[in-house]
Amino acid sequence: MTTKKTVIVTGASQGIGAGLVNAFIERGYNVVATSRQVSTSNAFQASDKLALVDGDIGDAETAALVARTAIDRFGSIDGLVNNAGIFLAKPFVDFTMDDFKKLSSTNLEGFIHLTQLVVRQMLTQKTGGSVVSITTPLTDHPIAGFSASVSMMTKGGINAISKNLAMEYANQGIRFNIVAPGVVDTPLHKDNPKDFLKTLSPMAGISNVEEIADAVVFLTEAPRVTGEVLHVDGGAHLGRW
Template structure:
């Protein structure tokens, strides 16, 4: 096992998730990366990397990920809850299927894997950390790019982060949220780049530019 501990990264097959996984590997961590098609991720084979296919919104998939982390690397020390989907449209155009998809991946996915990760951290008795990837636009709305329903979910993650940080502070389990602005990932492959740059300004970026990521 890598000396720096074991990290679970959800949504680890594309965009931000790929960069997060690779960054941890480069720093000597053992990593369990999960996504619906994690086995198709662009990583070089490594004894410190386990790839687990599955839909993190399903409790059984989250359980499988936790079991791989423990059986292969012996611990769960950190969780990066990156898995998420985005559907942007005017509020009145959202349908129930949109709402269910957004809440199942963005909220239920966090709920299932965070419970398992925290339970294992408590068993280990040496603390740990949970990081949620939320969104800067939770606090910076733009009428030209309506996205109220996905922001329901990202805002809920922000609230959960504060509540859980207080609940588990005495056990030295840290909870933090990272709220990116516009990141040029495959999720935005069909969005005009000039338009995306205008959203950076709305998000309050001091230097209005997109972060580029393969």
């Protein structure tokens, strides 16, 4: 497949983000990849369709630079994947306001800064577009003994705003969807025993990055799908097993 469309991927230096960058390049997309030190990553295939932007997506200046790079380098913004996110797990009473500010900066402010710029550009282009955000099944299906309530407040907020935006911009052809991965084989879980991780879904396995990328690409290219949460979690969201 070849395309002249341009997609932005946040949190792109490793793991799911890097896999997304490579998946889109392989499908012929122009890609603007961003994270704090994305220019030092060796996870990407070489391509003249790839632009790298270092910066904290929680800063409005970074979001502006990312959007400007997409337009100046490739001429349009047709898709956005809000993959950047941080996660903290601790009892609710141990969360601090500093924890909340860190979570909100990346998970919420980062979403707002860049998504606003992307939607404005899509409205100007008048050709529709896609915004896919990465959250987690834990927002609606918590696990006993695993406390991450404040983190889930920010991720659950992304689920909520995405459904609202799907309705707000449906007439303009701008679609908003969610991919909610379960356990994925990324550096995030490098210190966790794999035998334990495999017990966290009824299908008893660990997803790979390519499986998550496939789901994101599907939603990016599905012209009649909006407001959906696509779980890629081996059935973990179904409940107790």
